[in-house]
Amino acid sequence: MFGWLERNPFFFAVGVFIVIAFAGLIEIVPDFAQASRPVAGTKPYSLLRLAGRQVYIKDSCNACHSQLIRPFKSETDRYGNYSLSGEYAYDRPFLWGSKRTGPDLHRVGNYRTSDWHANHMWDPTSVVPGSIMPAYKHMFTNVADLETAYAEALTVKKVFNVPYDKDIDGDGKVDVPLGSFEQAKKQALAEALKIAKETKREDLVKMVESGKIPEIVALIAYLNGLK
Amino acid sequence: MQSPAIEYDYTVAKWFSYLAILFGILGMGVGVLIAFQLAFPDLNYIFGQYSLFSRLRPIHTNTVAFGFTLSGIFATWYYVGQRVLKVSMKESKFLMTVGKLHFWLYFIGALLAVASLLVRYTTSKEYAQFEWPFDIVVVIVWVLWGISIFGLIGIRREKSLYISLWYYIATFLGVAMLYLFNNMEVPTYLITGMGDPLHSVSMYSGSNDALVQWWYGHNAVAFVFTVPIIAMIYYYLPKESGQPVYSYKLSLLSFWGLMFVYLWAGGHHLIYSTVPDWMQTMGSIFSIILILPSWGSALNMLLTMKGEWGQLKENPLIKFMVLASTFYMLSTLEGPIQSIKSVNALAHFTDWIPGHVHDGTLGWVGFMIIAALMHMAPRFYKREIYSKKLLEAQFWLQTTGIVLYFSSMWIAGITQGMMWRAVDQYGNLAYSFIDTVTVLHPYYTLRAIGGLFYLVGLFMWAYNFFKTMTASRAIEREPQFASPMAA
Numbered sequence: 001m002f003g004w005l006e007r008n009p010f011f012f013a014v015g016v017f018i019v020i021a022f023a024g025l026i027e028i029v030p031d032f033a034q035a036s037r038p039v040a041g042t043k044p045y046s047l048l049r050l051a052g053r054q055v056y057i058k059d060s061c062n063a064c065h066s067q068l069i070r071p072f073k074s075e076t077d078r079y080g081n082y083s084l085s086g087e088y089a090y091d092r093p094f095l096w097g098s099k100r101t102g103p104d105l106h107r108v109g110n111y112r113t114s115d116w117h118a119n120h121m122w123d124p125t126s127v128v129p130g131s132i133m134p135a136y137k138h139m140f141t142n143v144a145d146l147e148t149a150y151a152e153a154l155t156v157k158k159v160f161n162v163p164y165d166k167d168i169d170g171d172g173k174v175d176v177p178l179g180s181f182e183q184a185k186k187q188a189l190a191e192a193l194k195i196a197k198e199t200k201r202e203d204l205v206k207m208v209e210s211g212k213i214p215e216i217v218a219l220i221a222y223l224n225g226l227k
Numbered sequence: 228m229q230s231p232a233i234e235y236d237y238t239v240a241k242w243f244s245y246l247a248i249l250f251g252i253l254g255m256g257v258g259v260l261i262a263f264q265l266a267f268p269d270l271n272y273i274f275g276q277y278s279l280f281s282r283l284r285p286i287h288t289n290t291v292a293f294g295f296t297l298s299g300i301f302a303t304w305y306y307v308g309q310r311v312l313k314v315s316m317k318e319s320k321f322l323m324t325v326g327k328l329h330f331w332l333y334f335i336g337a338l339l340a341v342a343s344l345l346v347r348y349t350t351s352k353e354y355a356q357f358e359w360p361f362d363i364v365v366v367i368v369w370v371l372w373g374i375s376i377f378g379l380i381g382i383r384r385e386k387s388l389y390i391s392l393w394y395y396i397a398t399f400l401g402v403a404m405l406y407l408f409n410n411m412e413v414p415t416y417l418i419t420g421m422g423d424p425l426h427s428v429s430m431y432s433g434s435n436d437a438l439v440q441w442w443y444g445h446n447a448v449a450f451v452f453t454v455p456i457i458a459m460i461y462y463y464l465p466k467e468s469g470q471p472v473y474s475y476k477l478s479l480l481s482f483w484g485l486m487f488v489y490l491w492a493g494g495h496h497l498i499y500s501t502v503p504d505w506m507q508t509m510g511s512i513f514s515i516i517l518i519l520p521s522w523g524s525a526l527n528m529l530l531t532m533k534g535e536w537g538q539l540k541e542n543p544l545i546k547f548m549v550l551a552s553t554f555y556m557l558s559t560l561e562g563p564i565q566s567i568k569s570v571n572a573l574a575h576f577t578d579w580i581p582g583h584v585h586d587g588t589l590g591w592v593g594f595m596i597i598a599a600l601m602h603m604a605p606r607f608y609k610r611e612i613y614s615k616k617l618l619e620a621q622f623w624l625q626t627t628g629i630v631l632y633f634s635s636m637w638i639a640g641i642t643q644g645m646m647w648r649a650v651d652q653y654g655n656l657a658y659s660f661i662d663t664v665t666v667l668h669p670y671y672t673l674r675a676i677g678g679l680f681y682l683v684g685l686f687m688w689a690y691n692f693f694k695t696m697t698a699s700r701a702i703e704r705e706p707q708f709a710s711p712m713a714a
């Protein structure tokens with residue numbers, strides 16, 4: 001049979017394809033519906049946090065940081081409760097990372113504050129001597145791209161039914177409002193101003209007041225929400 | 228069966244060879260830089276924000292995988308394909324055009340894609356960072372290569388497909404399937420008419436996204452760093468040594484075994500994560516089984532040299548290829564060990580993983596491509612290899628580099644893993660995270676030096692190749708070796 005296959009490239013290729021596609025079919029298909037169900041309390045990202053998440057992705061923080069706490073005592077002691085599948089339900093893409101050059105960040109919002117982040121992102125070694133994390137000064141002047149973040153939120157709302165503008169927990173109130181771009185932007189600016197003030201940096205506050213959100217503020221909003 | 232009259236056309240093979248050298252030096256130059264950055268963080272700022280570690284790491288991985296390695300694969304395809312099928316690209320204007328188009332589209336696409344990473348366009352998925360327009364270019368390039376493969380097969384004289392061809396075909400199909408499924412993404416601009424036109428959002432979320440990503444990521448390793456490299460060694464080692472492949476049955480078994488088993492093993496990237504348990508265990512088990520077909524191919528190659536070990540002394544190319552098979556055996560033993568759940572608990576997220584990656588990529592992929600190009604050079608240009616001494620020196624320098632690289636990363640990884648979980652007498656964590664970072668400094672430095680050795684070796688290789696092309700002694704006919712296919 002193999003000799004025959006080797007003289008008939010078409011059937012050879014079909015054979016190879018079936019053999020390699022087999023595993024994917026069995027492994028990926030059955031679980032698809034299950035794993036994407038959100039656990040209680042998991043909500044979609046607000047516009048500002050989504051913009052911050054995009055900054056995190058753009059500067060590839062995931063090259064050095066994981067967001068996946070494994071179920072070992074040494075990890076839960078260090079980082080908090082181990083991660084649950086449903087907590088990632090609105091993560092597109094997932095950001096588990098594959099290398100912990102720096103610590104896990106899945107619950108960093110529980111133990112770091114806005115001003116800590118601002119100082120640390122400006123110059124990590126001034127906060128943690130010996131750190132090998134790079135400084136991200138350009139984030140303090142770059143303006144976060146709210147339009148793209150809004151486009152993403154609207155896309156997932158339309159295409160994947162992510163529950164923006166909905167009452168998720170049944171308390172009669174909308175949990176994560178999105179609305180029109182203008183509404184969403186107004187909301188984001190309000191959130192941003194609060195964070196900018198927490199960082200105690202005048203320049204950031206001024207930028208937000210002038211209607212521009214620096215990338216660092218959006219990023220901190222995202223990090224603060226990782227709990 | 229003998230048809231000495233065929234004049235093979237190596238134009239496209241030569242072009243891709245130059246690219247392999249170029250991308251090799253670029254990609255590994257960046258690799259050396261980021262390696263030094265982990266030891267000396269001030270190096271992050273030499274080109275402002277464009278040289279930050281996090282910006283360059285994906286550029287390193289993409290340039291070496293999809294620049295260096297793919298160029299090597301294409302270069303060897305455009306050489307090996309003609310010879311084992313016994314047709315010349317000259318015979319078909321169409322295939323020649325497709326080949327050239329394939330080259331240019333690939334080259335321009337690769338440059339644009341790297342530039343896009345530099346200015347922060349990334350989907351964040353490892354080995355699939357490119358945003359959607361580049362994914363489309365990748366698909367077109369891939370289809371062109373497919374046309375070239377099946378086109379050449381369509382006009383072949385040799386009716387039976389040589390072993391190498393099985394592996395090239397599998398590479399083509401495997402990557403096509405994986406890439407398409409993993410890069411399913413929705414361009415946000417097309418849906419909303421707002422924001423950045425290059426931006427997209429993944430079709431899958433959370434654990435599902437992770438599952439698809441590592442099904443892809445693991446098998447990208449399979450179909451870029453393993454399968455096509457086996458294609459090369461099945462051709463170049465027998466050709467260079469004049470020895471027939473040791474066992475046809477073993478190659479059959481290894482090929483179909485590898486195809487079946489490899490795809491199951493992706494779960495080993497997700498052990499103790501939130502994907503279902505049974506899948507993690509399957510990943511573990513199939514990773515162990517994977518030793519069989521992997522060692523099957525490697526042993527088949529080593530046994531091909533049976534009784535001819537004297538060649539190892541005289542011919543540096545044989546040295547490169549024999550050591551490549553040996554490194555292949557090493558990393559296909561190491562990988563399964565890291566897939567055992569208890570070992571993975573220690574090794575995952577540490578430097579042991581890059582250590583493992585690089586004994587495979589530097590020792591196996593790198594050495595095989597280096598040897599393949601130096602085997603082809605005398606046949607491209609009808610000149611002798613410029614300097615075997617230089618090649619010899621390169622071999623030892625790079626081997627030293629690899630040993631420095633993986634041994635320092637083994638120590639670093641295990642040290643780090645042990646420190647993360649160490650507790651004092653009251654059961655509290657013994658070290659803060661930064662302790663586990665600063666302790667690695669000497670190992671990071673050693674690794675970077677090892678990488679530098681390897682990079683210097685690449686420059687020696689480039690020089691040798693260039694000199695062979697321009698200044699070496701001409702030979703009448705191409706060097707002849709007895710060969711299994713007389714190809």
Ligand code: HEM
Pocket residue numbers: 063098099101255256258259260261262284287288291292295296578580581584585588589592593674675677678679681682
């Ligand atoms: C001069 C040679 C090289 C040096 C110095 C080098 C250095 C590095 C460094 C420093 C990293 C980042 C590790 C980390 O995040 O801790 C890395 C990652 C990586 N490199 Fe290389 N590299 C070299 C050659 C190669 C080659 C030839 C290939 C493939 C053909 C390769 C494939 C990769 C891959 C796939 C990763 C990601 C590993 C992971 O995610 O665990 N490298 N390399």
